[in-house]
Amino acid sequence: MAETNVKKLSKNETIKENSNFLRGTILEGLADVSTGALSDDDGQLTKFHGIYQQDDRDVRNERRKQKLDKAYSFMARVRVPGGVCTPKQWLEMDRLSDQFANGTLKLTTRQAFQFHGIIKSNLKRTIAEINHACLDTIAACGDVNRNVMCNPNPYQSAVHAEVQKLAEDINTHLTPQTRAYHEIWLDGEKVETTETEEPIYGKTYLPRKFKTVIAVPPSNDVDIFAHDLGYIAIVEDDKLVGYNVTVGGGMGMTHNNQATYPRVAQMLGFIKPVDAIKIAEAVVTTQRDNGDRSDRKHARLKYTVEDMGLDNFRAEVAKRSGVDIEPARDFKFEHMGDRYGWVKGIDNKWHLTLFIQNGRVLDTPDYAMKTALREVAKIHTGDFRLSANQNLVIGAVDDKAKPAIEAILNEHGLMDRLNTSGMRLNSMACVALPTCGLALAESERYLPDLITDIEKILDEAGLREDEIVIRMTGCPNGCARPFLAEIGFVGRSPGKYNLYLGASFTGERVNKLYRDSITHQQVIDELKPILLRYAKERNEGERFGDFTIRAGYVKAVNESKTDFWSDN
Ligand code: SRM
Numbered sequence: 001m002a003e004t005n006v007k008k009l010s011k012n013e014t015i016k017e018n019s020n021f022l023r024g025t026i027l028e029g030l031a032d033v034s035t036g037a038l039s040d041d042d043g044q045l046t047k048f049h050g051i052y053q054q055d056d057r058d059v060r061n062e063r064r065k066q067k068l069d070k071a072y073s074f075m076a077r078v079r080v081p082g083g084v085c086t087p088k089q090w091l092e093m094d095r096l097s098d099q100f101a102n103g104t105l106k107l108t109t110r111q112a113f114q115f116h117g118i119i120k121s122n123l124k125r126t127i128a129e130i131n132h133a134c135l136d137t138i139a140a141c142g143d144v145n146r147n148v149m150c151n152p153n154p155y156q157s158a159v160h161a162e163v164q165k166l167a168e169d170i171n172t173h174l175t176p177q178t179r180a181y182h183e184i185w186l187d188g189e190k191v192e193t194t195e196t197e198e199p200i201y202g203k204t205y206l207p208r209k210f211k212t213v214i215a216v217p218p219s220n221d222v223d224i225f226a227h228d229l230g231y232i233a234i235v236e237d238d239k240l241v242g243y244n245v246t247v248g249g250g251m252g253m254t255h256n257n258q259a260t261y262p263r264v265a266q267m268l269g270f271i272k273p274v275d276a277i278k279i280a281e282a283v284v285t286t287q288r289d290n291g292d293r294s295d296r297k298h299a300r301l302k303y304t305v306e307d308m309g310l311d312n313f314r315a316e317v318a319k320r321s322g323v324d325i326e327p328a329r330d331f332k333f334e335h336m337g338d339r340y341g342w343v344k345g346i347d348n349k350w351h352l353t354l355f356i357q358n359g360r361v362l363d364t365p366d367y368a369m370k371t372a373l374r375e376v377a378k379i380h381t382g383d384f385r386l387s388a389n390q391n392l393v394i395g396a397v398d399d400k401a402k403p404a405i406e407a408i409l410n411e412h413g414l415m416d417r418l419n420t421s422g423m424r425l426n427s428m429a430c431v432a433l434p435t436c437g438l439a440l441a442e443s444e445r446y447l448p449d450l451i452t453d454i455e456k457i458l459d460e461a462g463l464r465e466d467e468i469v470i471r472m473t474g475c476p477n478g479c480a481r482p483f484l485a486e487i488g489f490v491g492r493s494p495g496k497y498n499l500y501l502g503a504s505f506t507g508e509r510v511n512k513l514y515r516d517s518i519t520h521q522q523v524i525d526e527l528k529p530i531l532l533r534y535a536k537e538r539n540e541g542e543r544f545g546d547f548t549i550r551a552g553y554v555k556a557v558n559e560s561k562t563d564f565w566s567d568n
């Protein structure tokens, strides 16, 4: 680590250092009416406040030709720890999306809401109104611990309450303490800043983003191994006895840069529930002090764990936390993704998981999904739970209330949407174009049509009901966790995608490149023979990802670092 300390710090480190605990000149920038944008440095700082500056890429070229400025607007990401919110909060998010954003609500792959298309003059009011709804955007992005994810787990209600509480507690414990957010967005009183303003993070926060997640086996619906820090609930005799802690997962990589790679998290060991927060803080500070601050492509915890070695990392976390980390206990994941439809919990309440394609809640002429969910929220007395797969659970419904909710959903076609292929129900796409500045290709606007064409093959093969996990992102940052999909697509350039195969159905193994930079028709031509063969030759219960390895299409990635890039 000493070596990394003498390297030149990345530009973001200087921006953070000079920002006066994330204030920068954001207030001045918001007041400047001569432009719809903020300065570049402030654009980096607003991320810590959950806000990204973007521009409409659909009109970028045209505006450039007309010598016009980019069509700037902002995306705001609302933290929802464990994805749980009230019907009243849902109604507020719905209203704000119409009043200040582009009329749609995006349910993200990390159980948050996103608003797109907020113009600068509306930004402050939007953030303030989100806070009035008792939600916030602080630390939804930036080099800090983000929204803590938790299995929405509708059926094991007692355990869910405990793990949900841990998600909220970690969220609170690791939220930045700076008053900047309140001063800028909520007109809070200005206070003298001191070094102790950030007791955990310090002046320069973390080297990179940091993500925490909790899973309750047998469901790995949160993709626990894709995150920096994970807690796998160990339940014995229906009681939560502790957690297996995982560290060093992450998806992002850069095409053709073998120093970068997606990585599944490794097992740190078992801890008691009472030690969970101490461990979170120790992992965060170990990353704070050892992560690479010179190269942002090498700054995530996954590289720190890789560079220190798991044993050294564990020893350091044990020393800092004072926790006795025991050997990991047995557990078994059976699937990733969500289980759809109604299920009754042990609390005797009903929970309904709905399919929200790619998490985009909107009304179209033939499908009034947003209206339907608004009508449900008006009468619902339970909760809404955002899943880690961009879907929605209408939680804690009484026997008596169930028929009215189901009638609304039936009337607007939401229940019908569950009658689609197993592949579509297991699909996810990131936002990509037109708002994401990093997209190399379409994703959310394209995957549904691609699946429609693949469904013709599924019908021919008799695989329509089979659950096959398929995911797409517009670039290799991996926002829809495509490297954990049995069929993964990653944008290369407009209309061209890398095709990855061979991940496991339980989220414990990443996939491997099968074809580089192929078009829509080539995707269909490549997948057809494999799917037809799978239908005929699979072993009893064999999953598609496992089959593609057994049949020799790709090799298994056992050790994500080296095997992902090599021909192992
Ligand atoms: Fe992401 C950056 C969208 C989950 C890895 N991600 C972005 C930005 C903010 C683009 C940017 O930096 O300018 C995207 C905004 C697009 C837009 O217009 O909304 C963006 N990421 C998303 C969301 C909305 C995708 C979605 O369709 O749901 C997800 C929001 C989650 C949330 O609520 O916080 C989202 N991003 C993820 C995930 C999945 C996860 O965490 O489970 C990953 C992979 C896991 C990981 O972190 O390793 C992910 N996003 C990235 C990266 C690559 C990080 C890396 O280590 O290399 C970037 C780029 C970066 O950080 O430099 C990125």
Ligand code: SF4
Residues within 6 Å of the ligand: 430, 431, 432, 433, 436, 437, 438, 439, 440, 443, 473, 474, 475, 476, 477, 478, 479, 480
């Ligand atoms: Fe944008 Fe790439 Fe993330 Fe998709 S994966 S939202 S294209 S950064």
